[in-house]
Amino acid sequence: xxTIYVDNAATTAMSDTAINAMxxxxxxxxxxPSSLHTVGQTAKEAIEDARARFARLINADPKxxxxxxxxxxxxxQALRSAAYNGLKKGKKHIVSTxxxxxxxxxTLKKLEKEGFEVTxxxxxxxxxxxxxxxxxxxxxxxxxxxVMYANNEIGTIQPIREIGAVCRKAGVVFHTxxxxxxxxxxxxxxxxxxxMLAVSAHKFHGPKGVGALYCRKGVPLNAFxxxxxxxxxxxxxxxxxxxxxxxxxxxxxxxxxxxxxSAKLKSLRDxxxxxxxxxxxxxxxxxxxKRLPANVNMCFEGIEGEGLLLLLDARGICASxxxxxxxxxxxxxxxxxxxGLPHEVAxxxxxxxxxxxxxxxxxxxxxxxxxxxxxxxxxxxxxxEALEKGEKEHLI
Amino acid sequence: MALYSEKVMDHFTNxxxxxxxxxxxGIGEVGNARCGDIMKIYLKIDNGVITDVKFNTFGCGSAIAxxxxxxxxxxxxxxxxxLTLTNKAxxxxxxxxxxxxxxxxxxxxxxxxxxxxxxYDKNGIAYDKSQFPDPHED
Numbered sequence: 345x346x347t348i349y350v351d352n353a354a355t356t357a358m359s360d361t362a363i364n365a366m367x368x369x370x371x372x373x374x375x376x377p378s379s380l381h382t383v384g385q386t387a388k389e390a391i392e393d394a395r396a397r398f399a400r401l402i403n404a405d406p407k408x409x410x411x412x413x414x415x416x417x418x419x420x421q422a423l424r425s426a427a428y429n430g431l432k433k434g435k436k437h438i439v440s441t442x443x444x445x446x447x448x449x450x451t452l453k454k455l456e457k458e459g460f461e462v463t464x465x466x467x468x469x470x471x472x473x474x475x476x477x478x479x480x481x482x483x484x485x486x487x488x489x490x491v492m493y494a495n496n497e498i499g500t501i502q503p504i505r506e507i508g509a510v511c512r513k514a515g516v517v518f519h520t521x522x523x524x525x526x527x528x529x530x531x532x533x534x535x536x537x538x539x540m541l542a543v544s545a546h547k548f549h550g551p552k553g554v555g556a557l558y559c560r561k562g563v564p565l566n567a568f569x570x571x572x573x574x575x576x577x578x579x580x581x582x583x584x585x586x587x588x589x590x591x592x593x594x595x596x597x598x599x600x601x602x603x604x605x606s607a608k609l610k611s612l613r614d615x616x617x618x619x620x621x622x623x624x625x626x627x628x629x630x631x632x633x634k635r636l637p638a639n640v641n642m643c644f645e646g647i648e649g650e651g652l653l654l655l656l657d658a659r660g661i662c663a664s665x666x667x668x669x670x671x672x673x674x675x676x677x678x679x680x681x682x683x684g685l686p687h688e689v690a691x692x693x694x695x696x697x698x699x700x701x702x703x704x705x706x707x708x709x710x711x712x713x714x715x716x717x718x719x720x721x722x723x724x725x726x727x728x729e730a731l732e733k734g735e736k737e738h739l740i
Numbered sequence: 741m742a743l744y745s746e747k748v749m750d751h752f753t754n755x756x757x758x759x760x761x762x763x764x765x766g767i768g769e770v771g772n773a774r775c776g777d778i779m780k781i782y783l784k785i786d787n788g789v790i791t792d793v794k795f796n797t798f799g800c801g802s803a804i805a806x807x808x809x810x811x812x813x814x815x816x817x818x819x820x821x822x823l824t825l826t827n828k829a830x831x832x833x834x835x836x837x838x839x840x841x842x843x844x845x846x847x848x849x850x851x852x853x854x855x856x857x858x859x860y861d862k863n864g865i866a867y868d869k870s871q872f873p874d875p876h877e878d
Contacts, residue, residue: 691776724755
């Protein structure tokens with residue numbers, strides 16, 4: 345059976361480009377960049393070369409790039425640094441949104457316990473926040489604003505440039521979790537008025553275990569991991585050179601291919617959305633247009649998402665869901681609840697996220713499988729029976 | 741998928757006794773859609789013996805597998821014996837469930853009890869109320 349991997353928002357397969365960029369640093373160039381000898385300095389040069397190339401891809405200065413172990417680390421470091429530096433000036437207020445990734449949400453929850461006050465902006469039914477919302481939430485004691493570039497579940501792209509402008513005008517540090525955006529849509533930290541931005545390599549065919557934090561010149565950045573002087577004293581630990589080289593190569597490839605891949609992915613995405621919407625009592629989650637090229641997120645009423653995933657997996661289709669059973673708690677995804685979906689509906693969600701490795705045939709196979717599996721599960725669902733009998737009202 | 745035992749996957753992908761019984765003698769429904777699990781059990785009872793049983797379940801893989809296994813375990817059994825079925829027995833028969841899925845087997849036990857209680861109530865049969873604690877709201 346052919347495996348159809350459509351969970352690329354979770355992680356992607358490494359590209360040959362990334363693997364090839366990686367191997368010299370696993371074999372020949374094994375030095376510690378902090379060593380003074382030739383072997384070490386060769387490694388050091390490789391990192392600085394990667395830093396310059398990486399910076400160019402998001403229109404940053406090389407000195408503004410700090411390599412980390414993952415996107416979550418970059419988010420954690422940015423948020424804590426901005427919060428504590430705000431606190432030094434007596435600022436204890438943070439603005440964010442209700443549907444951030446847990447790397448941001450859980451860090452903010454901890455900061456709340458430490459005495460910070462966080463305003464979580466509500467998200468519209470279509471999964472968007474506005475610059476006006478952000479502007480209204482800013483107070484004289486606001487230390488930090490954090491709004492994700494694109495949502496990891498429903499793929500909605502936020503008006504980052506406008507939000508950034510509002511933050512810049514107010515003189516408040518603006519952080520964005522851009523893990524789902526970089527390598528998928530054009531990101532320009534200068535034009536977008538971004539102060540801090542988190543990136544993760546494995547979302548664009550790079551390796552796991554490496555990410556980056558962009559921190560604009562002049563914005564103070566505290567170390568999160570203490571130790572050696574790596575990353576200009578902002579991130580101790582011997583550098584993951586192979587990972588950094590591979591991430592940079594993967595991002596260069598993603599950015600170079602973006603015009604082609606973006607058009608292709610949008611075509612796969614739109615055909616799948618149109619096909620799945622033919623299933624009665626289904627809905628698309630998140631704005632249809634302000635949406636990542638590769639993201640499809642649907643709800644099917646009367647069924648639970650885990651069963652849907654398992655049955656699709658049995659047919660070789662690897663997807664994702666925001667159901668409670670897949671989140672490990674009794675509540676379905678906080679993102680689906682944030683856009684106002686009732687619990688009952690949010691349990692029946694399906695996320696399909698494509699990559700350049702997917703094909704039209706994959707969409708055909710998904711369009712064949714999902715309606716059958718949904719019908720099968722509905723047929724044994726007492727919720728669906730009650731809906732069909734009119735004992736319960738359809739919510740979608 | 742390594743999350744579940746082969747038995748769970750078997751009962752999930754080929755569930756036994758799916759459906760409804762139109763002239764059921766007892767029907768039990770437990771759980772709620774808000775939490776993502778609802779089980780509905782239909783019993784056909786003859787002379788105090790469960791002659792047929794069907795289920796409908798809204799829920800995850802382990803909820804469907806637990807319903808399927810529980811119906812298999814009580815089919816053809818006298819009511820007194822069906823009442824002794826525990827969630828642990830259902831989980832064991834499935835070669836175990838992940839810890840955070842054990843509530844699915846609890847739901848199966850409760851759905852069967854609720855269906856038997858419904859039968860007793862409908863037929864004015866006296867029973868020991870302590871045998872029928874209120875189902876969990878989870």
